[in-house]
Amino acid sequence: MNGNLSANPDGLIGIVIPDKDPMEVSAYNTWQKATTKVAGFPNGSVDRADATGRGSWTSTITSNLSNIAILGLAIDAKDENEILTLDVYIGYNGTIK
Numbered sequence: 001m002n003g004n005l006s007a008n009p010d011g012l013i014g015i016v017i018p019d020k021d022p023m024e025v026s027a028y029n030t031w032q033k034a035t036t037k038v039a040g041f042p043n044g045s046v047d048r049a050d051a052t053g054r055g056s057w058t059s060t061i062t063s064n065l066s067n068i069a070i071l072g073l074a075i076d077a078k079d080e081n082e083i084l085t086l087d088v089y090i091g092y093n094g095t096i097k
Contacts, residue, residue, distance in 0.1 A: 001044070001054075004061050011065045070094050 001014045017032060018024045032038065036045035045051045046060040072091040077084060 004058055
């Protein structure tokens, strides 16, 4: 994962899910394993697709990053005197169905 994060610093968010240790959130792990068909650790999923081994992550990431997003979201947050101000920007790259 580190190599892919270094190669794509603006395109990836890596998430590590603890399993069978004090940091585990068992309800989340149960859902994640059912959703991505993770059978064991270490294992991984790119874009919440079915889990695959590390050897396929780079090609899947490269392919997915070449796709054009149909929706973009940006949030600018400011915290002043315990008041949170958010500016939310949404952009569409196509017709909304």
